[in-house]
Amino acid sequence: MILNEKLIKTYSSIGSRATFGLVALELVKENKKLMVLTADVSTSAGLDRFRKTYPDNYVEIGIAEQNLIGVASGLSSEGFNVFTTTFSPFQTLRCCEQIKVNLGYMKEKVVMVGLASGLVLGSLGFTHCSIEDIGVLRSIPNITILSPADCGETAKCVYAAANHHESVYIRLTGGSNNPPIYNSDYKFEIGKAIKLRDGEDVTIYATGNMVHKALNVASILNDQKISASVINVHTIKPIDVDIINEESKKTKLFLSIEEHNIIGGLSSSISEVLSKTVGSPKLISYGVNDYYEKGGDHSYLQKNYGLDEANIVLEISNELKKI
Amino acid sequence: MNKTSVIESYSKNLKKNILYMAKVASSKSAHIGGALSLSEIISVIFCNYFKKPETKNSNRNRIILSKGHACLALYGALYQSGFIKKKILDTFEESGSDLLGHPIKNRKIGIDFSTGSLGMGLSLGTGVAIGLKKKKINKKVFVIIGDGECNEGMIWESAMLVPHLKLNNIIAIIDNNNFQQTGSLKEILTNNNLKQKWKSFGWNVKEVDGHNIKNLNKILTKKEKTTKPLLVLAKTVKGNKINLFKNDNKWHHSVLTEKNYNDSIEFIEKKK
Numbered sequence: 001m002i003l004n005e006k007l008i009k010t011y012s013s014i015g016s017r018a019t020f021g022l023v024a025l026e027l028v029k030e031n032k033k034l035m036v037l038t039a040d041v042s043t044s045a046g047l048d049r050f051r052k053t054y055p056d057n058y059v060e061i062g063i064a065e066q067n068l069i070g071v072a073s074g075l076s077s078e079g080f081n082v083f084t085t086t087f088s089p090f091q092t093l094r095c096c097e098q099i100k101v102n103l104g105y106m107k108e109k110v111v112m113v114g115l116a117s118g119l120v121l122g123s124l125g126f127t128h129c130s131i132e133d134i135g136v137l138r139s140i141p142n143i144t145i146l147s148p149a150d151c152g153e154t155a156k157c158v159y160a161a162a163n164h165h166e167s168v169y170i171r172l173t174g175g176s177n178n179p180p181i182y183n184s185d186y187k188f189e190i191g192k193a194i195k196l197r198d199g200e201d202v203t204i205y206a207t208g209n210m211v212h213k214a215l216n217v218a219s220i221l222n223d224q225k226i227s228a229s230v231i232n233v234h235t236i237k238p239i240d241v242d243i244i245n246e247e248s249k250k251t252k253l254f255l256s257i258e259e260h261n262i263i264g265g266l267s268s269s270i271s272e273v274l275s276k277t278v279g280s281p282k283l284i285s286y287g288v289n290d291y292y293e294k295g296g297d298h299s300y301l302q303k304n305y306g307l308d309e310a311n312i313v314l315e316i317s318n319e320l321k322k323i
Numbered sequence: 324m325n326k327t328s329v330i331e332s333y334s335k336n337l338k339k340n341i342l343y344m345a346k347v348a349s350s351k352s353a354h355i356g357g358a359l360s361l362s363e364i365i366s367v368i369f370c371n372y373f374k375k376p377e378t379k380n381s382n383r384n385r386i387i388l389s390k391g392h393a394c395l396a397l398y399g400a401l402y403q404s405g406f407i408k409k410k411i412l413d414t415f416e417e418s419g420s421d422l423l424g425h426p427i428k429n430r431k432i433g434i435d436f437s438t439g440s441l442g443m444g445l446s447l448g449t450g451v452a453i454g455l456k457k458k459k460i461n462k463k464v465f466v467i468i469g470d471g472e473c474n475e476g477m478i479w480e481s482a483m484l485v486p487h488l489k490l491n492n493i494i495a496i497i498d499n500n501n502f503q504q505t506g507s508l509k510e511i512l513t514n515n516n517l518k519q520k521w522k523s524f525g526w527n528v529k530e531v532d533g534h535n536i537k538n539l540n541k542i543l544t545k546k547e548k549t550t551k552p553l554l555v556l557a558k559t560v561k562g563n564k565i566n567l568f569k570n571d572n573k574w575h576h577s578v579l580t581e582k583n584y585n586d587s588i589e590f591i592e593k594k595k
Contacts, residue, residue, distance in 0.1 A: 059453065059488075064480035067446045071484070074450020077435060078381075078458065097440060098477075102447070106428045106437050 001159040003152045003185040011151030014046070015176030017115050019151040020085065021046025023158045028054050031162060035075055037061055039068045039086040045115055047085070065095040072110045073102035081109075081162055087121075088114035088130035088171065096136055103167040104140040111161040111168045118173040118208060118259030119288075119302060125295040130171075131288045135264020137169050138237050144190060145236040147171040149211035150181040153234060156188040164190060171236075173259055174209035175298060181211055181232065193240035199227035202316055203247040203254050203281070207233045207266045210257040210286075213309060217257075220313045226320065239269040245277065252323050254283040255316065257307065262287040284319060286312060326370075330536045333403060334366035338563065338591050340399035344415040344422075345579040351416045354424070356574040357469065358395035359563040360500040360533065367539045368465055369400040376406040378433055384462045385451050387436055389444020390469035390498060391425040392576070397434070398422050406433040442475025444468065445495060449481055452490040466495045471503025474512050479524075486525030489550040494543065495526075497554065498533065500561035502572045518556050526554040533557030534564065565590055 011019040024047065028034045037059045042051050051058045059075075061068045065086060072082045085091065091114040092099070102108050114133055121128040137143055144166055148154040154172060161168035181196070188194075196211070197218050206214035211232045218228040229247060233240070247254070254274070258266040267285035274280040286307055293304050302308060338359060345353040372384040388397045398415065401407045407421075411432075414420035421429055425439025436447050448466040455462055472478060485493055497517060501508050508514055522528045527549055529542050542555055561575075562568025567587050 056457070061484060062480075062487075064477075064484070066442075066477045067449070067480035067484060070443055070446025070477070070481070071450040071453070073436075074447040074452075075454050076450070077447070078451055078454025080454055080457075098443060098446075101437060101440050101443060 001156055003155065003182065005184065007155070008152045008180050008183060011155060012178055012180045014151070015178050016148065016151050016154045016172040016174055017044060018046035018176070019154045020113055020158060020172065021048070021050055023155045024050050024083070025053065027158065027162055028057050031081055033080045034162070035059065035080045035082045037068055037072050037082065037084045039063055039065050039090065041086045041115065044087070045085045045113070065090045066098050069095045069098035069102055069110070073106070073108040076108040076110050083111045083113060085113040085115060087128060088117035088133050089128065091115070092130070092133040092137055092169065099137065099143070100140050104142050107142050107166065109167050111170065113170045113172065115172055117171045120173065120175045120298050122295050122301040123297050126292045131259070131261045132264070133171060134236055134260050134266070135268070138264060138269070142166050143237070144168045145171065146190065146234060147173065147207040147236055148234055149208060149232045151178050152180060152182050153188065157234070160188060160190050171208060178209070179212050181215070188234070191235050191238050191240060193235065193243045194232045195229060195243065196232055197228065197230040199229040199251065201227050201251060201253065201320060203229040203231060203251045204257065205231045205233050205254065205266060205270055206257040207236060208259060210259060210307070213307065214257050216309045217312050220309060221316060224317060226317065233266055236266060236269055239273060241273050244270060244273045248274070248277050248280050252281050253316065253319055254281045255286065255312070256283060257286040257312070259307070260287050261290055263290055282319070284315065327537050327540065330366050330370045330540060333370055334362050334536065335591060336403055337362045337366055337396065337399045338565070339588060340402060340412065341395040342579065342584055342587055344395050344398060344412050346581065346584040347413055348416045350578055352576050352578050353395060353416070354392040354576050355395070355579060356502065356561040356568055356572065357390060357498065357500065358393040359565065359568060360559040360561050361393050361396040361467065361498050362563055363534045363536050363539055364467065364496055364498065364557055365396045365400045367536060367543050369404050371540070371544055372463060372465070373400070373404050373433070376404060376433060378406070378430055381458070382460055382462065384465065385435060386465045387444040387448050388426055388438055388467050390441065390467060390472050391439030393498070394424065394426045397426060401433050441469070441472045442477035445478060445481035445485070448493055449485055449488070449490060452493045453488065455492055456490070462492070464493045466493065468495060468497050469503070470497055470499045470501065470508060470514070470517065471511070473497070473514055473517065474503070482521065482524045482526070485552045490552050491547065491550050493552040495552065495554050497556050498559055499556055500559040502561045502575065504575055506572065521554045521556070525551060527551035528554045528556060530556045530558065533559035
């Protein structure tokens with residue numbers, strides 16, 4: 001899948017969910033066995049056109065996510081390339097045991113697209129936020145977890161997942177009008193994190209919509225003569241051990257930024273690698289600090305959880321003074 | 324021998340094989356009652372639809388034992404129809420065996436899905452049935468469900484979807500033995516009028532004595548000319564009609580001693 005300026009602009013303006021719908025329209029042309037299953041979210045997933053244009057490749061399951069995973073697994077066992085989609089909490093936790101038994105244990109390959117994960121739906125309350133999905137799915141064997149940084153990367157993830165050997169969870173974060181991280185095509189490979197900026201003092205690992213924030217932080221730090229590496233961790237599982245080890249040899253402070261509980265997500269994944277490394281850098285975790293905030297809009301929640309640039313920059317400069 | 328007699332003989336052997344494996348499990352225990360109640364149902368299905376051990380051919384019927392704890396009935400039939408060898412039955416519940424206390428997906432021996440976490444089989448069957456229709460394979464998908472298993476909400480998610488999609492290549496069979504793990508349906512969770520419930524969901528419901536081979540055979544082989552999926556509500560006796568086990572729920576999951584085994588085999592042999 002090759003990105004160009006026009007695609008990047010289009011995807012970015014419609015947001016990650018609608019991008020998924022557009023990419024599915026392209027994917028089905030080369031993949032006749034593609035089946036897209038939804039739980040009454042075709043509009044939210046940008047699949048209205050897909051549903052009308054390719055009715056034979058689309059199954060509406062109704063608001064029944066456990067059944068969604070079961071039916072997807074049955075279809076997969078008959079050789080179909082199956083995508084399921086609904087809002088992230090219902091795509092993951094609501095049908096967690098079905099995912100374990102069918103996708104994990106039996107290895108039926110299904111690609112699950114979790115819409116509006118993280119904090120973007122904060123105005124709807126925490127029933128609709130998703131800060132536990134990575135932690136829960138990471139503990140199930142045989143599932144790859146992808147978390148694209150922008151809409152172009154969402155498209156890359158969808159294509160890569162369709163051809164991947166095992167089940168994939170694609171965690172979509174951010175809202176519509178998603179700022180692009182990449183302005184031209186680049187090499188995307190599952191399991192290989194991408195260094196967006198090289199630095200000497202601190203390494204910032206970010207995933208999903210937090211990659212944009214990490215770049216902002218690095219830019220402000222640069223003005224303060226602090227040089228930061230920024231790593232786009234688009235694959236949470238398997239985590240890229242090599243890049244963590246390489247950065248460990250260089251910088252003295254690590255940061256992780258994610259719209260997820262700091263337990264179980266990106267921070268935990270990095271910690272699991274660092275705990276095996278002698279003299280590894282200190283890791284500061286930015287994310288949801290294991291509690292439910294009162295609901296509110298996206299920026300309100302980000303600020304209350306300390307996920308704003310000013311707060312992160314201040315803490316980094318303070319930490320570096322101690323080292 | 325006419326067809327009914329052939330299936331009767333198959334079913335008698337199946338009961339003996341179920342008990343044989345339960346004896347093999349010894350102190351590890353086995354789910355006996357709910358496997359025995361399925362003997363005739365599984366026999367009719369295998370004698371009609373799984374005569375040969377076809378596993379690689381995609382143009383074959385499918386069977387999903389959603390009530391996976393009744394695996395002894397499935398393993399016995401897989402042996403009797405040539406999918407597995409007798410010596411594998413001797414490994415039942417041994418560490419590393421292909422035949423554990425719930426079925427484990429193993430296409431080579433005719434087990435398409437790992438089941439046992441209740442409520443999931445009909446959903447898998449729905450996906451398989453959609454797949455078969457898309458591939459234009461004119462074969463059946465048998466899904467065997469427990470009546471206790473109908474406590475699970477997921478069963479009803481599937482019960483709604485299958486008729487909605489007009490998947491008339493699915494045959495779901497409820498083993499209605501009126502017991503679940505720790506008591507009768509009435510004691511644990513009242514779930515009356517299964518016939519009316521499934522009918523109201525849009526299924527073509529047939530009620531039958533789940534031990535009457537002739538009637539089961541008639542229902543399970545009749546070519547239905549409806550877009551409705553078939554739901555067979557099989558009225559059964561947990562533990563079948565064998566004195567030691569009949570309607571005694573302690574045999575849901577229990578240890579079969581050598582004496583228990585010998586007595587029940589003798590009972591089966593003497594029975595017409």
